[in-house]
Amino acid sequence: MFDFLEGYDLLGAFWTTVQLTLLSAVGSLIWGTLLAAMRVGPVPLMRGFATAYVNIVRNIPLTVIILFSSLGLYSTLNITMGSEVVKTSNFRLAVLGLMLYTAAFVCEALRSGINTVPVGQAEAARALGLNFTQVLGLVVLPQAFRAAVGPLTNVLIALTKNTTVAAAIGVAEAAYLMKEMVENEAQLVLISAIIAVGFCCLTLPTGLFLGWVAKKVAVKR
Amino acid sequence: MTEVSVAKEDVAATGDLVVLKSVNKHFGALHVLQDIDLTIARGEVVVVIGPSGSGKSTLCRTINRLESIDSGAITIDGKPLPDEGRELARLRADVGMVFQSFNLFAHKTVLENVMLGQVKVRKADKKQAEEKARALLDRVGVGTQADKYPAQLSGGQQQRVAIARALAMDPKVMLFDEPTSALDPEMINEVLEVMQQLARDGMTMIVVTHEMGFARSAANRVVFMADGRIVEQSAPDQFFSNPRSDRAKDFLSKILHH
Ligand SMILES: Nc1ncnc2c1ncn2[C@@H]1O[C@H](COP(=O)(O)OP(=O)(O)O)[C@@H](O)[C@H]1O
Ligand SMILES: [Mg+2]
Numbered sequence: 001m002f003d004f005l006e007g008y009d010l011l012g013a014f015w016t017t018v019q020l021t022l023l024s025a026v027g028s029l030i031w032g033t034l035l036a037a038m039r040v041g042p043v044p045l046m047r048g049f050a051t052a053y054v055n056i057v058r059n060i061p062l063t064v065i066i067l068f069s070s071l072g073l074y075s076t077l078n079i080t081m082g083s084e085v086v087k088t089s090n091f092r093l094a095v096l097g098l099m100l101y102t103a104a105f106v107c108e109a110l111r112s113g114i115n116t117v118p119v120g121q122a123e124a125a126r127a128l129g130l131n132f133t134q135v136l137g138l139v140v141l142p143q144a145f146r147a148a149v150g151p152l153t154n155v156l157i158a159l160t161k162n163t164t165v166a167a168a169i170g171v172a173e174a175a176y177l178m179k180e181m182v183e184n185e186a187q188l189v190l191i192s193a194i195i196a197v198g199f200c201c202l203t204l205p206t207g208l209f210l211g212w213v214a215k216k217v218a219v220k221r
Numbered sequence: 222m223t224e225v226s227v228a229k230e231d232v233a234a235t236g237d238l239v240v241l242k243s244v245n246k247h248f249g250a251l252h253v254l255q256d257i258d259l260t261i262a263r264g265e266v267v268v269v270i271g272p273s274g275s276g277k278s279t280l281c282r283t284i285n286r287l288e289s290i291d292s293g294a295i296t297i298d299g300k301p302l303p304d305e306g307r308e309l310a311r312l313r314a315d316v317g318m319v320f321q322s323f324n325l326f327a328h329k330t331v332l333e334n335v336m337l338g339q340v341k342v343r344k345a346d347k348k349q350a351e352e353k354a355r356a357l358l359d360r361v362g363v364g365t366q367a368d369k370y371p372a373q374l375s376g377g378q379q380q381r382v383a384i385a386r387a388l389a390m391d392p393k394v395m396l397f398d399e400p401t402s403a404l405d406p407e408m409i410n411e412v413l414e415v416m417q418q419l420a421r422d423g424m425t426m427i428v429v430t431h432e433m434g435f436a437r438s439a440a441n442r443v444v445f446m447a448d449g450r451i452v453e454q455s456a457p458d459q460f461f462s463n464p465r466s467d468r469a470k471d472f473l474s475k476i477l478h479h
Contacts, residue, residue, distance in 0.1 A: 042305070124324035124383075127285055128338035128390060129314030131307065138341065143328050219327045220372035 004185045005194075013177035014198050020094060020163040020173055021202070025156055027099035032106025036144075037136055039107065040114060050107065057104040062097070062165050069097035070169035087172075094166035098159065105155045113148030114140060118221075149214035156210070157203045174198055236299070238263045238394055238425050239284060244293035246279060253279045255449040257293070261394070266426045268436040268457070271446035272472055277429040280446070281398045284427065285316040298393055314342045317387030317395040321402050323379040325371035325386070331358065332367040335386045343390065350389075357385040361415050377408030381415055394425040401432060431476055433461060445469045 038050035057065070070093050073079040081092035117140050125139040145152075164175035178195045182188060239261040246254035253276045261267055269277050282288040284295060286302050286309060295302045297316065303309045325334050335354035339345040345353075358364045361381040363374070371379055380400055387395060397416065401409045413435050420426060420439040430436065436443055436457045443460040445453050447468045453460070464470050 118322075118324075120320060120322050120324035121326060123287055124318075124320065124326070124386075126287065126310075127313055127316070127318040128386070129310045129312075129342040130338070131310045134341055138337065139326055146328065220370060221327050 001190075004181075004187060008177060008181060010177065010194070010198075013172060013174045014202075016091075016171065016173040017160070017163050017199075018202065020091070020098065020166055020171070021156075021160045023095045024098035024102055024159060024163070027095065028102035028106050028155075028159070029152075031099060031103040033110060033141070035103060035107040036110040036114065037141075039111060040136070040140075042132060054104045054107050057101060058108075060101075062101050062162055063168055065101050066094060066097040066165050066168055069093040087170075090169050090171050091166075094163075094169060094171045098162060098166070102155060102159050102162070105158070106152065109148045109151035109155055110141075110144055112151055113144035113146070116147040117143045143219050146214075146217040146219050149210060149217060153207060153210040153214070157207060160203050160206070161199060236263060237261065238265075238298055239427070240294075240296045241284075242294045244283065244295060245291045246276075246283060246288065247291055253449050254283065254290070257451060259444065259451065261425060261427060264423045264425055265442065266420045266424075266428065266440045267442050267444055268440040269427065269429045269444045269446060270431060270436070270472075271452075275446045276449045277446055278398050281318070281396045281427065281429055284394075284396060285313050285318055287318075310342070314338065314390050315393045317390060317392035319380070319383050319387055319395065319397045319400050321399040323371070323376070323383045323403070325379055325382055327371055330368050330370055331363065331374070331382050334371070334382060335389050338386065338390050354385070354389060357388050358382070360388075361385045362411070375408060376404045377411045380404065380408075380412045384412075384415055384419075388419075394427065395419070397426065397428040397430065399429050399431075401430065433476075437461065445472070447472070 035050045035053060038046040039054075041047060070090065073096075074089060074093055080089045081096065083089045083092060121139055121143065122135050125135040130138065163173055166173055167176035167179060170176070174195055178191060181191045185191060237260050239259075241257050241259040244254055244257040245252070257280065259280075269280065271277055279288055283290050284297075286295075286305075297312060300312065303312060325331075326337065329337065332351065332354055335357060336347070336350045339350035339353065340347060355364060355367060358367055361384055363378050363381050363385070366374055366378060366382070371382070374382065384395075384400075400416070401412050404412065409432070413432060416426070416428070416435065417439050428435070428440070440457050442454055443457050444451055445460065445464070445466070445468070452468050453464065453466045455465075460469070461473065464473055
């Protein structure tokens, strides 16, 4: 029944999916945190920039962003992300696109976390003589992250599934392989089922684990 | 150690520590602080009293510039309050603040709460900061709770930790904004006792409170505020037994007879 799988690198394709997910996750966590810091910061210009960024980026379809990375950055501006090999270059452009897109959602998840931190916490920190960066980094964000584990888990699961959009620029991840198999084989339902199960194997444990983490790190007030 | 404290006492003999000169502050159309003139001498304990909404909290918060002022001047130990930035952070470290709602850092242990400012603001060595933190926690009677999180402590214990956290910065002056108002009655005294001891040790204190027992026993002066103004100020005994203004008489009759 599974004979047709021979000749396809199913594990390799899912490994690419995992790599896309992890690299974009780390990137978007960093960039999203910076955006959130700008949004709550005292500098109007940065606040305006971060607000505009989030509102614009999360309203553009991901496919458009990924295609822009490939067509706009690579084909037109010839930005290759440091690799002349097309395959590598496309992979990196996909990570860049996913990262820029997901950061907007990370920013919003974190902001919801920041909103759970009572203002008194920041006031007490300021009253001790901590500066803005210290108040944010030592008092507000650590509590915000703990409160945001739930929303951030949703962002991560959405990101895992969103990596399939990278197929549009030829990154050989799971959905790309699926398209290839569908074109050449007859077992359409089975192929879809295999890919679906594969994604569940990635997302379900992630959700369970992070759900446990969320409970464990929750701040008691 | 002795040299330091002797030096401190020498300075203590002279001068005004906190000076407010015609301070005005608005919240939109609301004129919360109206031409406030107030001078607090080194080592003095001043109790601020007055009806809810009269501007007592705002007054406290302008002194370490958690609220900015519209006009007037505030100086602490001769230095005017700087604008937001590094200078201000340094000055705030010299002004301890204790809030009604404690505001202990919820994600840090009691010990870490008392160490944070020492390490990050005063750049103290971790080991020394911990020693000092433990000594201060012992002093306010919560030494055995050092490794717990704030939520595991009673309100009275949390407020005493908050006092220790402020003291860890060696502040020149301590501000208390209704430190016992959020506490169950049986916990009020344990906090007041710590504050009384602090007053006896010579700390300069500005205390917003309606605890008359504390005012009578620890305060050098009572400042009565109403509608954003200082209406009268006098020695505690005189204020409570013989208030001059009608506003104060009216207010005292309300808090005395509930
Ligand atoms: N951040 C704020 N924004 C607008 N109005 C405020 C703010 N803080 C306090 N007020 C108002 O200022 C007045 C004085 O408040 P406050 O200083 O807290 O009084 P008190 O501590 O004496 O009860 C009140 O009418 C209050 O509603
Ligand atoms: Mg108040």
